[in-house]
Amino acid sequence: xxxxxxxxxxxxxxxxxxxxxxxxxxxxxxxxxxxxxxxxxxxxxxxxxxxxxxxxxxxxxxxxxxxxxxxxxxxxxxxxxxxxxxxxxxxxxxxxxxxxxxxxxxxxxxxxxxxxxxxxxxxxxxxxxxxxxxxxxxxxxxxxxxxxxxxxxxxxxxxxxxxxxxxxxxxxxxxxxxxxxxxxxxxxxxxxxxxxxxxxxxxxxxxxxxxxxxxxxxxxxxxxxxxxxxxxxxxxxxxxxxxxxxxxxxxxxxxxxxxxxxxxxxxxxxxxxxxxxxxxxxxxxxxxxxxxx
Amino acid sequence: xxxxxxxxxxxxxxxxxxxxxxxxxxxxxxxxxxxxxxxxxxxxxxxxxxxxxxxxxxxxxxxxxxxxxxxxxxxxxxxxxxxxxxxxxxxxxxxxxxxxxxxxxxxxxxxxxxxxxxxxxxxxxxxxxxxxxxxxxxxxxxxxxxxxxxxxxxxxxxxxxxxxxxxxxxxxxxxxxxxxxxxxxxxxxxxxxxxxxxxxxxxxxxxxxxxxxxxxxxxxxxxxxxxxxxxxxxxxxxxxxxxxxxxxxxxxxxxxxxxxxxxxxxxxxxxxxxxxxxxxxxxxxxxxxxxxxxxxxxxxxxxxxxxxxxxxxxxxxxxxxxxxxxxxxxxxxxxxxxxxxxxxxxxxxxxxxxxxxxxxxxxxxxxxxxxxxxxxxxxxxxxxxxxxxxxxxxxxxxxxxxxxxxxxxxxxxxxxxxxxxxxxxxxxxxxxxxxxxxxxxxxxxxxxxxxxxxxxxxxxxxxxxxxxxxxxxxxxxxxxxxxxxxxxxxxxxxxxxxxxxxxxxxxxxxxxxxxxxxxxxxxxxxxxxxxxxxxxxxxxxxxxxxxxxxxxxxxxxxxxxxxxxxxxxxxxxxxxxxxxxxxxxxxxxxxxxxxxxxxxxxxxxxxxxxxxxxxxxxxxxxxxxxxxxxxxxxxxxxxxxxxxxxxxxxxxxx
Numbered sequence: 048x049x050x051x052x053x054x055x056x057x058x059x060x061x062x063x064x065x066x067x068x069x070x071x072x073x074x075x076x077x078x079x080x081x082x083x084x085x086x087x088x089x090x091x092x093x094x095x096x097x098x099x100x101x102x103x104x105x106x107x108x109x110x111x112x113x114x115x116x117x118x119x120x121x122x123x124x125x126x127x128x129x130x131x132x133x134x135x136x137x138x139x140x141x142x143x144x145x146x147x148x149x150x151x152x153x154x155x156x157x158x159x160x161x162x163x164x165x166x167x168x169x170x171x172x173x174x175x176x177x178x179x180x181x182x183x184x185x186x187x188x189x190x191x192x193x194x195x196x197x198x199x200x201x202x203x204x205x206x207x208x209x210x211x212x213x214x215x216x217x218x219x220x221x222x223x224x225x226x227x228x229x230x231x232x233x234x235x236x237x238x239x240x241x242x243x244x245x246x247x248x249x250x251x252x253x254x255x256x257x258x259x260x261x262x263x264x265x266x267x268x269x270x271x272x273x274x275x276x277x278x279x280x281x282x283x284x285x286x287x288x289x290x291x292x293x294x295x296x297x298x299x300x301x302x303x304x305x306x307x308x309x310x311x312x313x314x315x316x317x318x319x320x321x322x323x324x325x326x327x328x329x330x331x332x333x334x335x336x337x338x339x340x
Numbered sequence: 341x342x343x344x345x346x347x348x349x350x351x352x353x354x355x356x357x358x359x360x361x362x363x364x365x366x367x368x369x370x371x372x373x374x375x376x377x378x379x380x381x382x383x384x385x386x387x388x389x390x391x392x393x394x395x396x397x398x399x400x401x402x403x404x405x406x407x408x409x410x411x412x413x414x415x416x417x418x419x420x421x422x423x424x425x426x427x428x429x430x431x432x433x434x435x436x437x438x439x440x441x442x443x444x445x446x447x448x449x450x451x452x453x454x455x456x457x458x459x460x461x462x463x464x465x466x467x468x469x470x471x472x473x474x475x476x477x478x479x480x481x482x483x484x485x486x487x488x489x490x491x492x493x494x495x496x497x498x499x500x501x502x503x504x505x506x507x508x509x510x511x512x513x514x515x516x517x518x519x520x521x522x523x524x525x526x527x528x529x530x531x532x533x534x535x536x537x538x539x540x541x542x543x544x545x546x547x548x549x550x551x552x553x554x555x556x557x558x559x560x561x562x563x564x565x566x567x568x569x570x571x572x573x574x575x576x577x578x579x580x581x582x583x584x585x586x587x588x589x590x591x592x593x594x595x596x597x598x599x600x601x602x603x604x605x606x607x608x609x610x611x612x613x614x615x616x617x618x619x620x621x622x623x624x625x626x627x628x629x630x631x632x633x634x635x636x637x638x639x640x641x642x643x644x645x646x647x648x649x650x651x652x653x654x655x656x657x658x659x660x661x662x663x664x665x666x667x668x669x670x671x672x673x674x675x676x677x678x679x680x681x682x683x684x685x686x687x688x689x690x691x692x693x694x695x696x697x698x699x700x701x702x703x704x705x706x707x708x709x710x711x712x713x714x715x716x717x718x719x720x721x722x723x724x725x726x727x728x729x730x731x732x733x734x735x736x737x738x739x740x741x742x743x744x745x746x747x748x749x750x751x752x753x754x755x756x757x758x759x760x761x762x763x764x765x766x767x768x769x770x771x772x773x774x775x776x777x778x779x780x781x782x783x784x785x786x787x788x789x790x791x792x793x794x795x796x797x798x799x800x801x802x803x804x805x806x807x808x809x810x811x812x813x814x815x816x817x818x819x820x821x822x823x824x825x826x827x828x829x830x831x832x833x834x835x836x837x838x839x840x841x842x843x844x845x846x847x848x849x850x851x852x853x854x855x856x857x858x859x860x861x862x863x864x865x866x867x868x869x870x871x872x873x874x875x876x877x878x879x880x881x882x883x884x885x886x887x888x889x890x891x892x893x894x895x896x897x898x899x900x901x902x903x904x905x906x907x908x909x910x911x912x913x914x915x916x917x918x919x920x921x922x923x924x925x926x927x928x929x930x931x932x933x934x935x936x937x938x939x940x941x942x943x944x945x946x947x948x949x950x951x952x953x954x955x956x957x958x959x960x961x962x963x964x965x966x967x968x969x970x971x972x973x974x975x976x977x978x979x980x981x982x983x984x985x986x987x988x989x990x991x992x993x994x
Binding site: 204205211213214233236 | 687815
C-alpha cells in the first residue's frame with residue numbers, strides 16, 4: 048500500500064482526534080496510508096511566521112530536518128501546521144543565510160528538499176477527484192455543504208499556491224465528487240478570528256458569526272473545514288447565549304464527510320449525533336441501509 | 341610608432357572620490373608610447389575638451405585615450421573632438437573608469453590599480469587602431485507606420501505633411517484604434533470620435549499616405565535607411581473603392597458574433613462596418629465568423645450586393661503580400677486591457693454586473709450598445725449604486741501587473757462624473773490607492789469630481805466582490821478612517837490595467853527589436869532616447885511603448901515622426917565603419933559565418949567562393965568573427981591582435 052509521511056500536529060492529538068481518525072480511515076479506504084513521522088513536535092503555530100525572529104522558526108525547521116530522514120514529502124491535515132511547514136520549507140529554499148543561522152542552532156540541519164503537502168493535495172493530485180467519485184459508496188445525496196477555507200490554507204498565495212486565494216474550489220470539487228452540493232457563500236475565505244479567541248473573544252464573535260450567517264443565508268446545512276481552530280471558533284460563536292441552538296450549523300472536518308461517502312462507519316469517523324442529524328437524515332439513512340446489508 | 345595622449349577625468353568626485361587620479365596620470369606618462377598625460381575635473385566640458393585639443397597640437401599626438409565615464413555617454417563627444425583637432429575619429433579610445441571602476445569599488449587602492457590597467461589596455465588598443473572613414477549608404481525616403489490608432493494616425497500625418505510617402509499598416513478593418521471606442525476624453529470632456537474623426541478622414545484623403553487595412557507586417561529585412569518589408573493583407577472581400585456603405589449585405593448575413601468594438605456587449609454580423617465613422621468607409625467580411633467561404637456555405641451578402649448592381653463583394657478574394665521599401669519604421673501598436681477574469685477577487689466573468697472600464701466606456705458612448713444610457717448587463721435596469729475600483733490588477737507585482745497604467749485615475753473620475761450626470765440620484769463610490777493626476781488640468785478635473793455630490797472617494801482596496809441576490813456585495817477598506825466598508829452595489833466597474841497589444845512580441849521579433857520586462861517596446865534610452873527603439877531606424881509611439889494618455893501619445897507620435905523625418909530627409913546616411921572584414925586568403929568558403937550573422941550581412945561571393953560582408957548591414961557585433969574556424973574574419977579596430985595586446989597588459993600589470 049502506498050504510504051505518505053504524515054505530520055499530525057498537537058491539535059490532532061487532543062481536540063481534533065476526529066480529524067486524525069477520519070483522515071487515516073479515509074486514506075486506507077482510498078488505498079494509501081498516512082505514516083506518522085518519527086519525533087514530530089509542535090510546529091510553533093501562527094507565531095512562527097509573524098516575526099522575523101529566527102528562533103521562532105527553529106521548531107518547524109527541526110521538524111523538516113527530521114522528516115527528511117524518512118522521505119521527501121510530508122503530508123499535513125491541520126491548516127495551521129500546513130501553513131507553517133509549507134512556508135518554512137519555501138523559506139528554506141529562498142535564503143541560505145537565514146538557513147545557516149537556523150542550522151547553527153538546530154541539531155537537525157535542514158537545507159530544503161522536503162515538499163510539504165496538504166491532504167487535499169494528495170486527494171486532488173495523487174488520487175484524483177474522479178477516482179474518489181468512483182470509490183464513493185454512499186453519496187452525500189445533494190447535502191448542501193459550505194466549504195470553509197479561512198486564511199491559512201490559501202494565504203499567502205506566493206508560498207501556499209494550493210488554490211486561487213480569492214475564489215478557491217478545491218474543497219468544493221471534493222465535496223461534489225462525494226455527491227454533496229457545494230454552497231458558494233461570500234465569507235468562505237474570511238478570517239474566523241484565530242487565536243484572538245483566547246484573549247479577546249468579543250473580537251472573534253462578530254467575525255465567526257458573520258461566517259456562519261453568510262453560509263446559512265446561502266443555504267448551507269453544514270460546514271466542512273480543515274482547521275481545528277476555525278472549527279472551535281465557528282462552534283463557540285454559536286453556543287447558547289450567542290444564538291439559539293435550534294439553528295446551530297454543525298461544523299465537521301472535510302475528512303469526516305469523505306469517510307462517510309466512502310462508506311465508513313460514522314463512529315469510526317467520530318461524528319457525533321448532532322452532526323449526523325444535520326447531515327439531514329438523508330445520508331444517515333443511507334448509511335444505516337449499508338450497515339444493515 | 342604612435343604618440344599617444346592620455347587624459348584622465350575626475351568627473352567631479354564621481355571618479356576622483358575613489359581613484360587616485362594623480363597616480364593614474366603619473367603611471368600612464370611612464371608608458372613608452374605615451375607622449376603626454378594630463379587630468380581635468382570635467383573633460384567633457386569646453387575647457388576640458390580644449391585641453392585635449394591643445395595637447396594634440398602641442399605634443400603632436402597621433403592618438404588619444406580618454407579615461408572617463410562609459411563610452412555610451414561621451415564616446416561621440418571625444419570622437420568628434422578628434423576630427424576638429426585634425427585626427428581621424430577612430431584614433432580615440434575610452435577607458436571606462438567610472439561605471440566599471442570608481443562606482444563599483446569601495447577600496448581606493450584596488451580601484452586605482454584597476455583604472456591604471458584600464459588606461460594601459462586602451463593605450464595598447466589605440467596603438468593598433470587604424471584610421472577609418474564612415475560608410476555612406478543611400479536612404480529610401482519613405483516611412484512605414486505600424487498601427488493606426490491615434491499614435492499611428494498622428495505620426496503618419498506628420499510625415500506625409502512634410503512631403504514624404506507613408507505606408508500605414510492597420511490590423512483591423514478601420515483606423516482609429518482605442519480612441520475611436522472612447523466616449524469622452526479627460527479632462528476637457530471632448531467627444532472622442534469628434535476630435536479623432538477629422539484626423540481619420542485626413543489620413544484617408546492624404547495622397548502621401550497609402551493605407552493598408554486588415555494587414556500585418558510579416559517580415560522586415562535590411563537596416564536603417566533601407567528596410568525591405570513584407571506586409572500580408574487579408575483578402576479584401578469587400579472592394580473599398582466600390583462600397584458605398586449601404587449596409588444591405590449586413591441585413592442578410594446570418595452569422596452573428598460578439599462585437600469587439602463594443603467590447604463584446606453587442607453582436608455584429610460576419611459582414612459588418614467596424615463603426616459608423618470607420619475609415620476606409622467600407623464593410624469588412626470577417627472570414628472567421630462567416631458561415632463558409634470555401635466551400636461556399638451562404639453567399640447571401642454577395643447576392644444582396646449584386647442585386648443592387650454594386651458588385652463590391654468578391655468572395656474568392658485572396659490574401660495579398662505587399663513588398664515595401666522604406667527608410668524608417670514607426671511602431672505604434674497600442675494596448676489592450678489586462679484579462680480581468682484573472683482577477684478572481686472581483687468576480688469578472690462570473691457576475692454580469694461586474695464590467696471593465698472599457699465596457700463602461702462603450703455604455704457611455706452615444707453610439708454604444710445602450711445609446712449612452714447606463715444599464716446593468718444582467719437586467720437592463722439603471723444602476724443607482726456603482727462602485728469603481730481603480731488599480732484593478734495593477735501595482736500588484738506578485739499576482740498581476742507590477743506597474744501603474746497612468747490613465748485610470750483620470751478616466752475613472754470622468755466615468756464617475758458621467759454616471760452622476762446621467763443618474764443624478766445615483767451614488768458612485770471610487771476605491772483608489774492614491775490619485776495620480778499629473779497633467780495639465782488633471783488635478784483640477786479630479787478635484788471637481790471629488791467635490792461633486794454623489795461621488796464618494798474611498799482610499800483603500802476592495803478585498804472581494806460577491807453576488808448577493810441581485811446586488812453585488814463589495815467588501816473593501818477605507819484606510820483613512822481605518823474601517824472596513826461593505827457596499828451593496830448595482831454595478832461594479834474595474835479600472836483594469838493596460839497591457840501591450842497581442843502580437844507585440846511577434847512584431848518585436850520581426851523588427852529585431854526588444855521588449856521590456858512587461859512586454860512593452862523597449863526604448864533606446866529611457867530618458868534621452870524615448871522615441872527610438874534599440875534597433876536603428878525603428879521609432880516608437882503610443883501605448884505600445886508604455887501606458888500613456890492621448891496628449892502624451894500624440895506628442896510622442898509627432899516626436900517619432902520628426903525622428904523618422906530626420907532620417908529620410910537626407911539622401912544618404914553615415915554608418916560606423918567598425919564592421920567585420922574578410923581576409924580572402926584565409927577564407928575557405930565554409931559558410932559557417934553566414935547563418936551566425938543575426939543581421940544577414942554575410943554571403944558567399946559566387947566568383948571568389950569566399951565570404952563577403954555587406955558593410956552597410958553589418959552592426960559590428962563580432963558573432964561571425966567568433967564563428968570563423970580559420971580566423972579569416974576580423975572586426976575593424978577590435979582585432980585579435982588588439983584583444984591579445986589588451987589581455988597581455990591586463991595580466992602582466994598585476
